[in-house]
């Protein structure tokens with residue numbers, strides 16, 4: 616049975632931080648602020664995968680109050696979501712993402728992001744979609760105050776044996 620999950624995340628852009636998206640460090644004058652490496656794309660994707668499983672969200676597995684995850688590469692969060700898929704006896708069919716980002720240009724980094732995500736999820740990069748769009752200079756994204764990401768994941772899961780309320 617194919618289940619789908621959805622994820623959304625946003626982080627503020629600030630000076631003095633690295634910009635990491637899809638597990639790839641991108642040279643830029645601003646970086647995303649957050650407890651971990653603040654990789655909004657991997658956070659949205661992690662939530663999408665966990666959502667397809669009906670599991671708790673990224674904050675449930677990795678509370679931002681836990682010093683263990685301070686500055687952590689978000690790839691470890693996605694790897695945990697992949698472990699949860701295995702634990703549920705499932706298989707990732709495909710994942711798709713959209714980054715909403717005014718600057719810098721994302722396209723030159725998409726292949727590297729796909730490779731990083733494929734490695735974390737243990738799937739072929741052909742099962743991974745990543746698109747980037749600007750916000751047409753509108754709102755906080757348009758003013759380059761932050762970057763948002765959306766993701767969906769489809770996971771093939773075994774039929775549940777019984778209904779447990």
Ligand code: MG
Pocket residue numbers: 624625626649653654655658
């Ligand atoms: Mg986040």
